Amino acid sequence: MAFVTLHNVTYQYPLTQSPALQEINLKINEGEFLAVVGPNGAGKSTLCYALAGFVPHFFKGELTGEITVDGKKSSEATLDEWVMNVGLAFQNPFNQISGAKFTVFEELAFGLENIGIPREEMKVRVEEAMALTGIRELADRSPYSLSGGQQQRVALTSILVMKPKLLVLDEPTSQMDPIGTREVFSVVRKMAEEGMTVVMVEHKVEWIANFADRVMALKDGRMVLEGKPNEVLTSDMLAENGFGISRYTSTAREAKKRGLWKKENLPVTLDEAVEGFAK
Amino acid sequence: MNIEITNLRFTYPTGLEALKGINLTINSGEQVAIVGQNGAGKTTLVRHFNGLLKPTSGTIFIGEWETTKFSVAKLASRVGYVFQNPDDQLFSRDVLTEVTFGPRNLGYEKAKIEELVQRALSLTELTDKTDTNPYDLSPTWRKMIALASIIAMDTPIVIFDEPTTGQDAVNVARIANVIAELRNEGKTVITITHDIDFCAENFERVVALSNGQVLLDGPAREVLGQEKVLAQTYVDPPQLTRLGKRLGLKETVTRQEEFLRAIE
Numbered sequence: 001m002a003f004v005t006l007h008n009v010t011y012q013y014p015l016t017q018s019p020a021l022q023e024i025n026l027k028i029n030e031g032e033f034l035a036v037v038g039p040n041g042a043g044k045s046t047l048c049y050a051l052a053g054f055v056p057h058f059f060k061g062e063l064t065g066e067i068t069v070d071g072k073k074s075s076e077a078t079l080d081e082w083v084m085n086v087g088l089a090f091q092n093p094f095n096q097i098s099g100a101k102f103t104v105f106e107e108l109a110f111g112l113e114n115i116g117i118p119r120e121e122m123k124v125r126v127e128e129a130m131a132l133t134g135i136r137e138l139a140d141r142s143p144y145s146l147s148g149g150q151q152q153r154v155a156l157t158s159i160l161v162m163k164p165k166l167l168v169l170d171e172p173t174s175q176m177d178p179i180g181t182r183e184v185f186s187v188v189r190k191m192a193e194e195g196m197t198v199v200m201v202e203h204k205v206e207w208i209a210n211f212a213d214r215v216m217a218l219k220d221g222r223m224v225l226e227g228k229p230n231e232v233l234t235s236d237m238l239a240e241n242g243f244g245i246s247r248y249t250s251t252a253r254e255a256k257k258r259g260l261w262k263k264e265n266l267p268v269t270l271d272e273a274v275e276g277f278a279k
Numbered sequence: 280m281n282i283e284i285t286n287l288r289f290t291y292p293t294g295l296e297a298l299k300g301i302n303l304t305i306n307s308g309e310q311v312a313i314v315g316q317n318g319a320g321k322t323t324l325v326r327h328f329n330g331l332l333k334p335t336s337g338t339i340f341i342g343e344w345e346t347t348k349f350s351v352a353k354l355a356s357r358v359g360y361v362f363q364n365p366d367d368q369l370f371s372r373d374v375l376t377e378v379t380f381g382p383r384n385l386g387y388e389k390a391k392i393e394e395l396v397q398r399a400l401s402l403t404e405l406t407d408k409t410d411t412n413p414y415d416l417s418p419t420w421r422k423m424i425a426l427a428s429i430i431a432m433d434t435p436i437v438i439f440d441e442p443t444t445g446q447d448a449v450n451v452a453r454i455a456n457v458i459a460e461l462r463n464e465g466k467t468v469i470t471i472t473h474d475i476d477f478c479a480e481n482f483e484r485v486v487a488l489s490n491g492q493v494l495l496d497g498p499a500r501e502v503l504g505q506e507k508v509l510a511q512t513y514v515d516p517p518q519l520t521r522l523g524k525r526l527g528l529k530e531t532v533t534r535q536e537e538f539l540r541a542i543e
Contacts (some may be wrong), residue, residue, distance in 0.1 A: 039447040040419040091445070092418075148363070149317040174445045177316045177473055177513045203447065206518065242449040247476055247518040251535045260542060270518070274525045277542060 001071075002027035003197050004051070004166060008065035011046065011055055020046040022221040024065070028199065030165075033192040035208040035229070036201045038218035039242040044201040045091055047218065048170045050074075051199060053082035069166055084115070087164030091171045091201075093151035096158065097143045104146075104154055105130075105139040111162050129161035133187055148175035156184065160191070167191060169200040173207075185211045203244045205233050209268035217243060234266035248273040280307050280342040280357065280435045280467070282328060287337035289323055297323040299491035300337070305469065307435070310462055312478040312499070313471045315488035316513035321471045322363070324488065325438050328469070329358040341436065356385050359434040363441045363471075365418070365425035374400075374416075374424055375409040381432040399431035402457050419450055426457060437461055439470040443477050455481050479503055479517040479533040487512055504531030 009024040020043045028034050038044050049055040056063040057079040067074040069085055090096045101107040105126060112122045130136045135153050138146065143154060156172055169188070173181040181204065189211050192198050202208055208215060208229055215232040217225040219241055225232050232238070234249050248267045255261035255277075267273040282305040289298040297320045305311055313321050326332045327339050330351045339346045341357050359381075362368040371377035378399055382392045400406045403423040408416065413424050422442070429437060439458075443451050451474075458481055461468050472478050478485060478499070485502040487495040489512035495502045503509070503516050506524065515521065523532040523541065532538045 039449060040445075041417060147317050171445060175317075175441075175473075178515045179513045180317065203445075242447060244448045244451075247535070248522065251519060251522075251538060254535060255539055255542075258539065258543075260539065270521055270525065273522050277522070277526055 003030035003032075003070060004028040004199075005068040006050075006065070007068070009050065009063065009067060010065055011050060011061060011063045013046075013059060013061045016061075018221075020221050021050065024223055026216065026223065026226070028197055030197055031192055031195045033189065033198040033200070033211065033213045035212035035215045036199060036218060037203070037205065037208070037215060037233070037238075037243055041220075042218040043221040044218055045170055046221075048088055048168045048199070048201060051166065051168050052086050052088035053077065053079050054088070057082070085164060086166045086168060087159035087162050088168040089152075089155045089159050089170060089172055091174070093148070093155035093175075096155040097151070102142060103140050104135065104143055107143045107154065108158050108161050111158060115162075125161050125163075129157045132160060132190075133157045134183060149177065149180050152176060153180065153184075156187075160187075163196075165197060167196050167198045169198070169202075171201050171203065173202065173204065181207060205244055205246045206248070206269055209233055209246070209272075219243075230265060230268055230272070233268045252276060281305065281340075282436065282467070283338075283340040284327075285338045287324075287327065287339060288335050289327070289332060290335045297491055298327075301491075301493060303486065303493060303496065305467060308462075308465045308467055309484055310458065310468045310482045311470070311484045311486060312482035313469065313486050313488060314473070314475065314478060314509075314512070314514050315494070319488040319512055320491040321488055322440055323491075325360070325440065325469060325471060328354075328436065328438060329360050330354040331360070352384075355381075355432065355434070357434055358436045358438065359429035359432050360438045361425050361429045361440060361442065363444065365413075365421040368425045368428070369413045369421060371413065373410050373412055374405055374427075377413060377424055378405075378428045378431050381428050385432055387433075395431045395433050399427040402430060402460055403427040404453060419446060422446065423450075423453070426454070430457065430461070434466075436467040436469070439468070439472075441471055441473065443472060443474045451477060475503070475515060476517045476519075479520070487514060500531050500533055503533055 006024045006026040009021055010019050011021040012019040036044050053074055098110050101110055108126045109122050133153050135157055152175055173184050185207050188198055212229055215229045216223055217232055239245050246268045252261045252266045263276045267276050284301055284303040287298055287301040290296045315321055330346045333347050369377055378396050382395045403426050405423055405427055413421050442454050458468055482499055485499045494512055503520055506516050517533050519538045520533050528541050532541050
């Protein structure tokens with residue numbers, strides 16, 4: 001039995017002309033790390049909102065089909081029941097910060113306060129979460145005094161501290177340097193190993209190929225491909241449809257035309273490229 | 280119109296010294312990428328070029344103008360600055376008004392304003408969206424509006440702060456196209472970016488900042504090949520540069536054609 005199931009999910013925002021998601025069918029296993037790729041406007045953020053219950057509970061509009069997480073149907077749950085299981089980090093970390101707290105530490109405790117976790121346990125959980133994402137030194141800073149990359153780390157931590165069963169991340173590394181990106185992917189991988197189910201929207205395909213279990217590709221609200229990272233990310237269809245692709249893939253594709261790439265599969269990662277190009 | 284930076288130091292009111300003695304000359308018509316880790320001082324540096332920040336010590340000249348002696352409004356005729364977050368920049372009710380605002384403020388003739396606005400809109404592919412409210416469009420398009428409203432000012436120097444963040448491949452290509460067009464017109468383009476492959480493909484000169492100082496400065500190929508030094512400021516070389524190194528290629532390659540020629 002899959003942990004997350006989307007069955008024929010179609011969704012349209014209020015006052016819009018066409019659906020943002022169309023007939024999405026998807027199963028995700030417990031502890032699986034699924035990456036979602038697609039051009040701007042493909043429906044990636046809407047998919048995140050749907051998994052987190054904001055669509056349709058908060059944004060209204062019309063959702064048909066059914067989303068199930070851990071045996072519970074989204075249509076039958078209220079938003080406050082749903083958020084006990086599912087945590088979402090927004091694309092823009094600025095939108096995540098409550099505005100009600102003076103320090104990062106308090107900000108991280110905010111969610112726990114709201115669900116009535118005892119004070120002592122709150123402190124322990126916040127400390128643990130900060131250690132996990134390496135933001136201990138930001139604890140006493142104001143959430144608004146942070147750089148974009150630092151805000152993204154705080155936003156991720158504020159979700160991890162809630163220990164959701166399903167973690168949904170919308171471009172969590174967009175403002176980060178390579179070290180920050182590596183740390184986020186490592187933490188997320190670790191969470192998945194420990195049984196957390198992860199859905200991550202990301203443009204950085206080389207990182208996806210190194211860390212994710214599976215990739216789905218969205219375009220114009222439809223799932224156009226789904227499968228193992230290397231298979232999906234090297235598909236000709238992606239290159240022809242405005243998806244981001246690794247330079248290793250595009251260069252090897254060109255090299256193949258000139259007889260300089262001999263292998264059947266194209267590479268996504270550095271190691272795959274080295275292996276294929278080495279004499 | 281050159282940018283001449285001498286012994287630039289800047290300390291924020293909080294006591295954080297963000298720039299610790301920068302010396303840099305950017306020549307008229309150069310395409311320069313500024314790279315470096317979060318907190319290296321990239322944005323602090325470029326905000327000195329249009330006078331948003333004034334040096335704690337040292338000098339910056341834009342042509343013969345010293346930035347401390349001119350207002351931000353005056354400097355705006357020489358330096359256009361596209362914010363990292365378009366929402367920090369956009370305020371008008373529709374795209375046309377937004378893009379017209381800058382050139383009108385600079386006091387160009389009516390015909391010239393129209394020409395500049397049309398060119399900016401067509402370069403950014405916004406021509407069919409002129410009546411739309413920027414906030415009814417996606418963040419992707421808002422980024423293009425932010426670009427258009429600065430390009431329309433026709434300044435000799437244009438600064439982009441992280442133009443490719445959150446943009447898909449199609450839009451990154453659009454932005455690269457805008458930069459190429461500005462280069463053809465002889466403008467100076469300075470871009471802050473974490474997207475090192477984009478940097479390698481679109482810029483001739485790269486400046487790497489680390490901890491408020493210039494770590495490396497030179498032709499893109501030379502700078503981006505120095506993996507160990509770049510690691511000090513958390514910058515990975517471009518994908519093809521790393522691949523070339525791993526394959527033991529003698530010269531540093533940054534772009535696809537160079538790479539393919541080198542392995543042939």
